[in-house]
Structures are given as C-alpha cells and as structure tokens.
Amino acid sequence: AQKVTQAQTEISVVEKEDVTLDCVYETRDTTYYLFWYKQPPSGELVFLIRRNSFDEQNEISGRYSWNFQKSTSSFNFTITASQVVDSAVYFCALSVPIKAAGNKLTFGGGTRVLVKP
C-alpha cells in the first residue's frame, strides 16, 4: 500500500518570502511517480510538477523548485518569492504503475499556504 504524508497543515508567509512544503511518501515499489497539485480557493486541482523514481535530479521551473531524495523518501516543493496568488492548498501525490493504465493517485493530506500582502 502507498502512503503520502504532509506534516505541515498550514503555512503562513508574507509576500516575497520563500515557502517550502514537505512531503514524505511510502511505497515498496521501485517504480513510482510523484506529483504536486495546487488547489486554489476556487476548488479546481491544478497539476504543477511530476517526477519519476529513477530521476532524482532536482529542477527549477520559474518560481517552483523541488527536492527529490529517495534516501529519505521525500519530495519537497519550494515556491520562491511567494505571491498572494500562490495562496492555496497544495497536495503531494504518489502513483504506482501496478496496472497498464488508470493507476490511482494517493494524495497527502494537503498543506494550506496563506500568502499575506
């Protein structure tokens, strides 16, 4: 069984501060995929980034960056120079390709980020 844990339930920052969201996952499978999704107050789920278990290279995409470490089963996500529009709930999710297609996402509990002006 898979499990995703986001220990931070809520983070409050002032605009332009950096925000790092923690994510720890559990799986016995050697092949898996990790994702971050954003859920703004309007309610939709927006795909942000993805990583597979064979690629530990950390990257930066605009104001987003991520730190994937298999040794600690962590997939942390950072927003640099936060903006008010970044206020949302952020979900870390895990998928294991058990079936050929249609594999479910297992979500963490989410971290609510509040960016104050």
Add this chain to the structure above:
Amino acid sequence: AAGVIQSPRHLIKEKRETATLKCYPIPRHDTVYWYQQGPGQDPQFLISFYEKMQSDKGSIPDRFSAQQFSDYHSELNMSSLELGDSALYFCASSLYREIQETQYFGPGTRLLVL
C-alpha cells in the same frame, strides 16, 4: 488548451435520490478517473477506466456505478444518496503511455445532499 469538462458544476439532491455526473476528458485522452473530496480532506480515488474498460477500483460505494463510453466520456451514477455523499467530485483524464501518466483534473462537481 482544452481541459477536462465536468457537468453539472453544482448539484443539490435530497436523500435517497439519484444523481448522474458527467465527465468529458481532454481530447485524445483515453483514460478517465473519478475522485471524491470531502470538506477539508484530500481527494480519494473511486474508479478509473481505460478504453471503456474498468481499470482500477478504489473505495467506491456499491450504490455508485460508472462507465466510459465509446467517445471516452464518462458518467458516475449515484443512487440512494446519503448526507455523507456531499462532496466535491473530480474527474481526471490522462493519455495512455504518456510519460508518468499525468492526470489532469476537471473543475469538479459540487454535490450537496439535503
């Protein structure tokens, strides 16, 4: 770019009534997923379909059924509705063999059972 379309966006039903939620995946996507998100909770996987066949099944109540049609759209049928079914229902779609099978979500259908 075209996104996942869900209808209706909002739905109010009475207990014991039935409801049908519809999902139209991103063009060319062949895999559809349904998730349920209760207030303040993370999304929970219900069921998925690939090429009109059920692919994976999660904690979907027996009162719910779903299917994927030849045009790849999907419908989630919910019967004997209970107060606890009040939630945000998401549909997501992906393309088989796309790298890491990324799921793109629709805006959700907010169901309120009174």
